[in-house]
Amino acid sequence: MANKEIEIKGTLDKLRVHPPPDVTLSELKAFFSRKFNSSGFFQGVKCKLDIIDNGWDVREKDEIRETIKGNNELIEIRFIRPEDEIAPKDIPKMKKAPEIIKRSFRSGQRVAVLGDLIVIGDINPGAEVVAGGDIIVFGKVVGGLVHAGVEGNEEASIFALELAPTQMRIGKILGRAPDDRSRRGIGPEVARVKNGRIIIENYLARGEGRR
Amino acid sequence: MGKSIVITSGKGGVGKTTTTANIGMALAILGRSVVLIDADIGLRNLDVVMGLENRIVYDLVDVVEDRCRLDQALIKDKRYRNLMLLPAAQTRDKTAVNQEQITKLVEGLRDEFDYVLIDSPAGIEQGFKNAIAGAQEAVIVTTPEVSAVRDADRIIGMLEAEGLNDPTVIINRIRKDMVKRGDMMDIDDMIEILAIGLLGIVPDDEDIIVSTNKGEPIVLNNKSRTGEAFRNIARRIEGEDIPLNNNGRGKIVQKIKRMIGIS
Numbered sequence: 001m002a003n004k005e006i007e008i009k010g011t012l013d014k015l016r017v018h019p020p021p022d023v024t025l026s027e028l029k030a031f032f033s034r035k036f037n038s039s040g041f042f043q044g045v046k047c048k049l050d051i052i053d054n055g056w057d058v059r060e061k062d063e064i065r066e067t068i069k070g071n072n073e074l075i076e077i078r079f080i081r082p083e084d085e086i087a088p089k090d091i092p093k094m095k096k097a098p099e100i101i102k103r104s105f106r107s108g109q110r111v112a113v114l115g116d117l118i119v120i121g122d123i124n125p126g127a128e129v130v131a132g133g134d135i136i137v138f139g140k141v142v143g144g145l146v147h148a149g150v151e152g153n154e155e156a157s158i159f160a161l162e163l164a165p166t167q168m169r170i171g172k173i174l175g176r177a178p179d180d181r182s183r184r185g186i187g188p189e190v191a192r193v194k195n196g197r198i199i200i201e202n203y204l205a206r207g208e209g210r211r
Numbered sequence: 212m213g214k215s216i217v218i219t220s221g222k223g224g225v226g227k228t229t230t231t232a233n234i235g236m237a238l239a240i241l242g243r244s245v246v247l248i249d250a251d252i253g254l255r256n257l258d259v260v261m262g263l264e265n266r267i268v269y270d271l272v273d274v275v276e277d278r279c280r281l282d283q284a285l286i287k288d289k290r291y292r293n294l295m296l297l298p299a300a301q302t303r304d305k306t307a308v309n310q311e312q313i314t315k316l317v318e319g320l321r322d323e324f325d326y327v328l329i330d331s332p333a334g335i336e337q338g339f340k341n342a343i344a345g346a347q348e349a350v351i352v353t354t355p356e357v358s359a360v361r362d363a364d365r366i367i368g369m370l371e372a373e374g375l376n377d378p379t380v381i382i383n384r385i386r387k388d389m390v391k392r393g394d395m396m397d398i399d400d401m402i403e404i405l406a407i408g409l410l411g412i413v414p415d416d417e418d419i420i421v422s423t424n425k426g427e428p429i430v431l432n433n434k435s436r437t438g439e440a441f442r443n444i445a446r447r448i449e450g451e452d453i454p455l456n457n458n459g460r461g462k463i464v465q466k467i468k469r470m471i472g473i474s
Contacts, residue, residue, distance in 0.1 A: 108253055110302040125264075126255075126301050166265045176265035179289065179426075 006031050014048035015114075025060055029067045036071035045112050046074040053079045104139065105129060112150070125166060134158070141165045142184070143177075154193045163189040163200060173198055213244075215317050215327040216448070217346035217375075221362030223333030225354045226383040226413075229423055231330040232260045233438070234350075236428040237445030239294035243325040246285065246295045248317070250342035251332035252307055255299035261288065262426020263296055272300035275312045281319065290431065295324070305337045310344035317345030326448075335369060343370065349378035350410060355385055355396040360404055367407060379410035381444060386415045411444035412455060413437060 006023060009016045019028055036042050051064065056079075065077050098116035105111065105119070107126025116133035123129055125143025135148045137160035147169040149156030154171035164184055168175045168191055175191070175198035188203035218231045228251075235247045249257035252272065258264040269284035274297070281297075288294035297320075300307060320327045331342035343349065349370050353363040363380065370378050382398060389395035402409055416437040422429040429438040430445075443453045 108301050128302055167267070174268065179262060179265070 008035065014050055016050045016052070018052050019054055021054055023054070025056070025063065028064060032064065032067045033071055036068055036075065042072060042075075042112070045072065045114065047114060048076045048078065050078050050080050052082050098133070098136070099131075105144065107144075123160075123165065131156075137161065137163075145169070157190055157192040159188070159190045159203065161188050162186065163191060168198055170198055175200075213321040213323075213325045213327055214348065215321055215329065215346045216348045216350055217250075217329040217331055217343050218350050218352060219331035219339065219342060219366055219370075220333065220352045220359070221335060221339075221366040222353070222359045225352050225359050226419075227333070227352050228256045228260050228330055229419060229428075230350075230352050230381060230383065230413075230441075231257060231328050232423075232428045233430045233441035234445050234448065235294060235326070235328050236261075236288075236291065237430045237442045238326050238328075238448065239288070239291040240430065240442070241445060241449060242293070243449075244293045244323070245326045245328065246297060246320050246324045248297045248320075248327065248329045249299040250313070250329050251338065252299045252341075253301065253304040254332065255301050257330050258286075258296060258298045259426060260423045261296055261428065263288065263298075264426070267298045270298045270300040271316075272303050272307045274316065275308050281316075305332070305341065308341055310341055313341050314345040335365065339366075339369075340373075343373055343375060346375060349375045351378050351380045351405075351407070352383055353380060353401070353405075354383050355390070355401065357396070360396065360401050364405055367405060377407070379408040380405055381411045381413060382409070383413045384415040385412055409455060410447055411440055413440045413444075 005020055006028070007018050009018070049068070056064070061079055068075055068077055096115045098118050099113045100118045100120065101111060102120040104121035104124065105127035106124050110128040110130070111117070112130040114132045117129065117131035117135050119129060119135070119137045119139065122139040123137060123141040123144045123146065127144035128147070129135060129144065130147045130150050132151050133149065133153065134156050135146055135158045139160065140162040141160040142162070142164055143166045145167045146158050146165045148158045149171040152171045154173060156170050158168060158170065162184070164177065166177050170191065170193050173193050173196065186202070189200050190203050191198050191200045193199070218227050218234070220227050231247055235245045238245045247257060247261070248271065249255050250271075251257070258267055263286050266286045269279040271284065273279045274281050274284045285295045285297055288296065317327055317329070329342050329346055332338035351363050351366055353359045367378060382401060385398070386395055390397045398409070398412060414437055416429075416435070418435060419429055419437060422432070429435050430441045432438045446453050
């Protein structure tokens with residue numbers, strides 16, 4: 001199906017959708033079920049979603065709501081009139097507070113957030129931790145997948161008291177654990193992208209850690 | 212067209228995944244092109260046993276749901292280029308795929324590979340049904356325990372109901388000393404109950420634990436007797452007539468040969 005330009009934009013603390021005026025109801029519903037189905041990035045994400053109202057009637061709005069809720073019930077939906085929309089330049093350059101999660105992630109468990117993420121707990125092999133921004137783990141990452149800057153932000157970084165995931169991704173760059181030797185017991189480390197590769201550095205030896 | 216074989220057992224922990232990894236690797240050593248499918252969605256292990264976990268980007272569910280192409284999800288083995296792995300998803304469950312999708316996937320892979328080996332989850336529910344969809348043949352793994360043999364028998368019945376006739380069995384973790392003392396079910400007893408062809412006998416071996424933890428299937432070790440057992444199984448799958456080495460218990464060997472129709 002040809003994809004009419006439907007865009008989801010992330011603003012301060014919510015998502016905003018701009019359906020073009022000529023989009024049909026079924027196209028819009030198909031778009032939402034694709035975006036919010038249980039396997040996409042928004043799987044299990046809790047957030048607010050503003051939909052710019054193209055003048056649908058109550059029944060049509062209900063159908064749209066049901067499509068989204070049926071895929072992810074954690075999303076809060078609001079229809080807003082085009083004139084209520086804030087122009088992007090008016091949004092203050094303020095960073096949203098990071099999401100803080102106090103628990104460990106075991107095999108098969110997954111968390112995904114739009115902004116920065118702080119986990120107070122460990123990440124076990126087989127778990128997945130995904131964030132649009134930075135990921136900071138006050139605990140041990142002894143395996144699993146840690147993916148920062150998931151929408152392509154290669155400025156994002158990953159910090160952990162012990163950083164030994166099975167695989168690490170920042171933006172679209174991928175790094176994997178060595179096949180042979182184990183990276184345990186090294187101490188706090190931070191990973192970021194340098195010259196197109198993920199570089200892991202000892203946090204305390206970086207200088208800035210001591211400042 | 213290649214051949215699709217499901218490795219299943221009913222009971223958990225009898226060595227399905229280790230068997231799949233080793234047979235797959237042994238067939239690859241023989242020069243065949245092989246793809247291993249981990250059908251245990253939500254509890255994937257085959258990637259770990261193969262030592263390929265850190266290479267996973269896409270998985271079986273991504274392929275089925277059209278988020279990537281099949282070749283993007285296939286992981287090339289680091290030792291044999293003719294061996295590939297299609298990993299399972301870890302953060303999903305058995306309901307993420309259905310039998311038609313797996314059948315279509317396996318059919319497609321049979322065009323490109325000599326062997327498609329499917330590692331089934333334990334149990335008899337949807338995960339098992341997904342795993343056997345698309346398989347032309349079945350290999351049952353069991354251990355010399357009454358409970359494992361009971362479950363294997365149940366699985367044979369279920370396979371027949373799905374049209375998968377004439378499965379073969381691999382008896383895993385046999386301990387000859389215990390069999391000799393009469394403390395362990397012997398192969399005769401088990402084959403009498405199951406009444407299917409015996410594909411191989413694999414000794415109980417603590418090196419298996421080391422090899423699975425390291426992600427290096429034991430067939431890679433030329434000196435290992437257990438590796439030899441898996442290499443022989445692969446050659447039998449290839450149609451070679453390799454006698455079952457059962458400590459010179461000629462009577463049993465004869466009986467088994469009769470059963471699988473090679474004498």
